[in-house]
Amino acid sequence: MGLGTSHLALRVVGGCALAVALLLPAATRASAAPLLPLSLALPAVVVSIGEEVAFRGALYAALEDLGGARLAIVGSTALWTASHALSHPPEFLLAVAAAGLLLAIWRWACNDLVAPIIGHVIADLAL
Numbered sequence: 001m002g003l004g005t006s007h008l009a010l011r012v013v014g015g016c017a018l019a020v021a022l023l024l025p026a027a028t029r030a031s032a033a034p035l036l037p038l039s040l041a042l043p044a045v046v047v048s049i050g051e052e053v054a055f056r057g058a059l060y061a062a063l064e065d066l067g068g069a070r071l072a073i074v075g076s077t078a079l080w081t082a083s084h085a086l087s088h089p090p091e092f093l094l095a096v097a098a099a100g101l102l103l104a105i106w107r108w109a110c111n112d113l114v115a116p117i118i119g120h121v122i123a124d125l126a127l
Contacts, residue, residue: 011110015118018106022099022123041125048120055080055100056107056116073104080104099123 036044055076064072080100081093088096103116 008114011112011114012118014106014110014115016122018102018115018119019122019126021102022119023126036125036127044124045121048124049117051080052103052113052117052120055083056103057113060104060107069108073101073108076104076107077101 059079060072060076063075067075077097077100080103081097084096085093103120106115106119107113
């Protein structure tokens with residue numbers, strides 16, 4: 001396995017690990033079976049990828065250029081959470097913020113979007 005291939009493999013494994021972490025709150029509810037209808041699978045994938053490109057891609061990079069990694073992590077997490085306030089009940093926003101923080105920290109640590117996209121897609125498909 002070449003150096004580039006091993007790095008990609010680590011990102012893929014990391015994405016799966018992120019998905020497990022993102023799914024932990026769902027696993028605690030009484031009915032942990034996936035709730036997403038099959039007809040919404042493709043839209044969920046598209047939205048997940050779009051959110052990662054927007055929040056952990058463009059927004060993160062702009063905030064990092066403006067004030068460094070700390071601003072990028074905190075700012076992208078805050079705006080991510082705020083953007084979900086209309087579609088999620090208030091009691092879920094703490095979990096949304098935690099997920100955004102986890103994804104932003106991973107983005108900072110690995111400096112790419114591979115694992116956040118994989119983790120987000122898997123989590124959205126399972127929820």
